[in-house]
Amino acid sequence: MADGHWSTIVTRCGEANGRVLVAEQGSAVVGFVAVLAAQRFTELDEPPGTYALVTDLVVLPSHRGRGIGARLLREAEAFVRAAGATELRIGVLADNVAARQLYLGAGFAPHVEVLVKRW
Numbered sequence: 001m002a003d004g005h006w007s008t009i010v011t012r013c014g015e016a017n018g019r020v021l022v023a024e025q026g027s028a029v030v031g032f033v034a035v036l037a038a039q040r041f042t043e044l045d046e047p048p049g050t051y052a053l054v055t056d057l058v059v060l061p062s063h064r065g066r067g068i069g070a071r072l073l074r075e076a077e078a079f080v081r082a083a084g085a086t087e088l089r090i091g092v093l094a095d096n097v098a099a100r101q102l103y104l105g106a107g108f109a110p111h112v113e114v115l116v117k118r119w
Contacts, residue, residue, distance in 0.1 A: 031059035052080035
């Protein structure tokens with residue numbers, strides 16, 4: 001599963017001016033962020049053009065709470081700003097409280113809420 005997801009990340013980065021930024025401790029990778037600088041708007045109520053999108057943000061559980069995710073987000077934002085993006089989006093599951101707090105603390109604001117009914 002991870003290999004397939006990695007291939008998807010690499011493909012999307014190639015299509016939308018993306019980058020994968022890595023956090024290391026010593027010689028070990030402890031986290032990464034994948035960000036696209038030019039994701040096309042697709043919804044009818046959105047403007048023409050592109051926006052930036054964080055597709056993945058992962059920090060090893062053993063390294064969470066140390067500011068690594070916040071640093072990765074800052075680096076992702078710096079990259080997309082330099083690439084000319086004027087808007088950065090990120091998705092979060094409603095029950096992922098820690099991630100939601102991280103994103104709100106980094107200056108993200110709720111934009112669209114999707115409600116799901118499962119049976």
